[in-house]
Amino acid sequence: MSDADCLLPGQPIVLPTGPAPRLGRGVYEKNGQVRASLVGRPHHDGSTLAISRTRPHPPAPNSIVLGSVTRLSPVQALLSISVVDGVPTPPGEEFTGVIRVQDVRATEKDKIKIADCFRGGDVVRGQVISLGDARSYFITTARNDLGVIFATSEAGATLEPVSWERMRCSKTGSIEKRKCAKPEGL
Amino acid sequence: MAAPAFDRRRVNGPEESFPPVFEEDREVKKISKRTDRENGDFRPVFLQPGLITQANGSAYIETSKTKISCAIYGPHQSKNAAYSENGRLNVEVKYAPYSCHRRKAPIRDAEDRTIGVAIHQALLSSVRLELLPKSTIDIFIIIIESDGLEASIAAGSIAASTALADAGIELFGLVTSCSAFNEAQALMDDNDLWIDPTLEEAQAAKGTLILSTMPALETVTSVWQNGRMQPADVLKCMELCQQRCVQMHAIVARSLVDNNQVEPSE
Amino acid sequence: MASASTSNSGSNEQTPEAIALKAAVFQRLHPRVYLERFVAEGIRPDGRQISAWRDVSVNVGSISTADGSALVRIGDTTVVCGVKAELAEPELDAPTRGFLVPNLDLPAICSPKFKPGPPTEEAQVFSDRLHEALTSTGTISLEDLCIQPGKAAWVLFVDATCINYDGNVFDATLLAMIAALKNVTLPKATFDEDTGRTVCTRKESAPLNLKCLPISFTFGIFDGKHIFPDPTFFEEPLLDTAVSVVLKEDGTISSVSQVGADAVEQDALSRCIVEAKARHQLLLSKTIYP
Numbered sequence: 001m002s003d004a005d006c007l008l009p010g011q012p013i014v015l016p017t018g019p020a021p022r023l024g025r026g027v028y029e030k031n032g033q034v035r036a037s038l039v040g041r042p043h044h045d046g047s048t049l050a051i052s053r054t055r056p057h058p059p060a061p062n063s064i065v066l067g068s069v070t071r072l073s074p075v076q077a078l079l080s081i082s083v084v085d086g087v088p089t090p091p092g093e094e095f096t097g098v099i100r101v102q103d104v105r106a107t108e109k110d111k112i113k114i115a116d117c118f119r120g121g122d123v124v125r126g127q128v129i130s131l132g133d134a135r136s137y138f139i140t141t142a143r144n145d146l147g148v149i150f151a152t153s154e155a156g157a158t159l160e161p162v163s164w165e166r167m168r169c170s171k172t173g174s175i176e177k178r179k180c181a182k183p184e185g186l
Numbered sequence: 187m188a189a190p191a192f193d194r195r196r197v198n199g200p201e202e203s204f205p206p207v208f209e210e211d212r213e214v215k216k217i218s219k220r221t222d223r224e225n226g227d228f229r230p231v232f233l234q235p236g237l238i239t240q241a242n243g244s245a246y247i248e249t250s251k252t253k254i255s256c257a258i259y260g261p262h263q264s265k266n267a268a269y270s271e272n273g274r275l276n277v278e279v280k281y282a283p284y285s286c287h288r289r290k291a292p293i294r295d296a297e298d299r300t301i302g303v304a305i306h307q308a309l310l311s312s313v314r315l316e317l318l319p320k321s322t323i324d325i326f327i328i329i330i331e332s333d334g335l336e337a338s339i340a341a342g343s344i345a346a347s348t349a350l351a352d353a354g355i356e357l358f359g360l361v362t363s364c365s366a367f368n369e370a371q372a373l374m375d376d377n378d379l380w381i382d383p384t385l386e387e388a389q390a391a392k393g394t395l396i397l398s399t400m401p402a403l404e405t406v407t408s409v410w411q412n413g414r415m416q417p418a419d420v421l422k423c424m425e426l427c428q429q430r431c432v433q434m435h436a437i438v439a440r441s442l443v444d445n446n447q448v449e450p451s452e
Numbered sequence: 453m454a455s456a457s458t459s460n461s462g463s464n465e466q467t468p469e470a471i472a473l474k475a476a477v478f479q480r481l482h483p484r485v486y487l488e489r490f491v492a493e494g495i496r497p498d499g500r501q502i503s504a505w506r507d508v509s510v511n512v513g514s515i516s517t518a519d520g521s522a523l524v525r526i527g528d529t530t531v532v533c534g535v536k537a538e539l540a541e542p543e544l545d546a547p548t549r550g551f552l553v554p555n556l557d558l559p560a561i562c563s564p565k566f567k568p569g570p571p572t573e574e575a576q577v578f579s580d581r582l583h584e585a586l587t588s589t590g591t592i593s594l595e596d597l598c599i600q601p602g603k604a605a606w607v608l609f610v611d612a613t614c615i616n617y618d619g620n621v622f623d624a625t626l627l628a629m630i631a632a633l634k635n636v637t638l639p640k641a642t643f644d645e646d647t648g649r650t651v652c653t654r655k656e657s658a659p660l661n662l663k664c665l666p667i668s669f670t671f672g673i674f675d676g677k678h679i680f681p682d683p684t685f686f687e688e689p690l691l692d693t694a695v696s697v698v699l700k701e702d703g704t705i706s707s708v709s710q711v712g713a714d715a716v717e718q719d720a721l722s723r724c725i726v727e728a729k730a731r732h733q734l735l736l737s738k739t740i741y742p
Contacts, residue, residue, distance in 0.1 A: 008360060009351055009357035010358060030358075030403075037356040038351075038357075039443075039446055054469065057261065058261050058263070086474075089262075090240075095263050150481070195570055195571045195576050197582075199538075200541070200607060202540060203607045205536075207651060208651075208654055210655075237530075237615075238561065238615060238616045239528045240617055240685065255561065257562075278560065282613050283534065283611040284518035289538060292555075292557060328615065332517065
């Protein structure tokens with residue numbers, strides 16, 4: 001990894017001969033010349049040219065986010081997003097997201113009760129649908145791997161997922177309803 | 187001259203206090219010949235990104251009598267503004283009370299805002315704000331030691347652009363700035379253009395100019411001209427500053443690459 | 453000009469960067485559990501032993517516009533302090549005393565938790581405690597600052613600015629203020645009875661006569677029993693309470709203050725004082741002030 005490979009914003013990138021790659025994050029094209037827009041080394045992901053970054057950045061559509069539930073209402077759950085694409089945001093600088101009742105899961109959308117899916121303080125993994133409005137991003141949990149990943153029971157102990165809609169308290173064994181995310185490795 | 191009114195949020199001194207008057211200061215200062223460099227050279231610059239660990243990105247710049255620290259916070263959600271397709275850049279400058287010859291009270295005044303506006307103007311066209319809808323980038327600058335307005339604006343812009351690159355915010359290019367002044371009303375030859383004025387030189391100058399450019403794209407982002415300069419001389423001044431900006435860019439590039447080597451990248 | 457190259461980055465889960473990122477995510481979501489796990493191993497999150505202090509560095513005299521200046525770093529916490537001397541009329545009820553005006557500024561630049569605006573409650577409390585520490589120990593005799601009784605006296609504005617807030621700002625600031633005061637040279641001032649004005653000269657100047665050099669030691673108490681010297685920004689909100697011990701040069705206690713909600717056992721307080729005295733001896737032997 002030599003010095004010469006680290007590019008700076010504005011620095012032109014020489015492309016190998018062949019079809020022009022798609023431009024991903026961290027690079028841009030102006031007047032026919034492709035240049036870097038971040039400090040870093042460019043790499044190819046398939047046919048896309050990009051420079052990756054590990055600094056905190058705001059959510060974009062299709063970003064995977066982690067957040068904690070701050071408020072519940074019959075039609076939505078408000079989320080305080082603290083991790084975006086695997087990178088934690090600085091403490092005190094969270095983004096606001098909202099999970100609307102129609103975005104909680106893919107099936108039986110009209111029969112959902114928010115209180116059976118989320119409770120205050122739960123840590124939820126979701127995906128950004130769109131930028132939403134001025135105040136919050138629109139988040140969906142309508143996938144097997146999205147939903148509650150961590151919650152505490154009414155007794156104060158950690159809840160473990162039992163099925164996609166149930167969690168069990170590790171201390172008392174009582175069942176509580178949540179929309180769970182499928183744990184990794186299953 | 188008088189200290190500001192009683193501020194109940196700070197420990198206060200006496201109602202009125204004055205900076206000391208020295209008997210040696212009675213003569214009027216004139217621009218003296220430079221001993222440490224040529225008229226057309228800027229002073230050696232020390233630039234270090236990444237010193238402020240709490241911030242997303244940061245840079246500290248130091249020349250002989252200027253010390254400026256800059257930190258980037260964000261991009262975070264724009265709090266009280268309407269939805270906007272493009273991100274916002276918010277530049278706030280603060281003088282430390284001991285940064286000037288006369289103590290500056292901690293109240294922000296017009297001078298802080300002037301520098302803030304100048305730096306904002308210099309950086310605005312270099313940031314890819316269209317990638318950051320609904321977001322605001324906060325640029326906070328503290329002037330720890332100041333050597334005049336021109337030096338502060340130029341050094342502040344360089345530090346801010348370096349800090350933005352350090353913060354991983356997508357930029358079209360790095361911005362570097364250079365300040366210059368003319369001593370005589372009309373320039374006889376190129377030697378009458380002086381680069382990188384000190385406080386005394388700037389105060390005694392006829393006209394000053396600060397140029398900010400993106401050398402990688404060969405574009406100018408802002409020109410800030412004050413005082414009396416012939417239009418033809420303004421153009422000559424800009425050309426000289428542009429060359430110096432390219433030299434400055436190499437320094438900025440070096441410091442960013444060195445800083446990137448220290449932390450392993452992905 | 454660099455050419456884009458194909459590389460394997462990002463696909464290997466167990467790269468050090470990936471592990472560090474996962475740890476950072478855990479730290480963000482479950483800060484208390486994260487800290488408890490470290491404590492169970494006998495270390496703090498930044499890698500030091502539970503009862504260890506961070507390295508301290510002091511640098512003086514680099515700001516030419518200030519009459520005295522110092523830069524102090526405790527770990528990553530960075531505080532710059534500058535002293536400006538001005539002239540004023542002494543107060544009517546204290547005609548032979550000058551003024552010492554210390555202030556700490558916690559600007560938005562130093563931490564994401566501060567926003568631009570007037571001094572926060574935290575900054576105000578710090579400024580007040582610093583004022584208390586400097587005056588109660590008699591660091592400077594205010595009579596030394598008098599130029600002409602009833603007519604002219606020096607005002608020393610001691611302004612500290614935090615540039616990077618990583619916890620334990622109080623200790624860093626007190627150290628910076630004392631180091632900056634030690635660095636001050638005051639020009640000789642003479643009061644002219646006829647014109648009623650004070651004139652100074654740069655040809656003669658003298659340093660301040662500092663009678664006492666107080667140093668402060670701050671501890672955090674976690675889980676009711678663990679004593680963390682020199683807490684960091686991450687640890688501070690998780691602590692039950694914080695204890696600060698200010699010691700004078702000879703090792704006697706100037707003040708002990710406790711900030712925080714939970715009660716502290718008597719034992720913990722005396723342990724802090726003992727630890728502070730030990731650390732004080734160590735710092736004195738290292739001649740902390742250049």
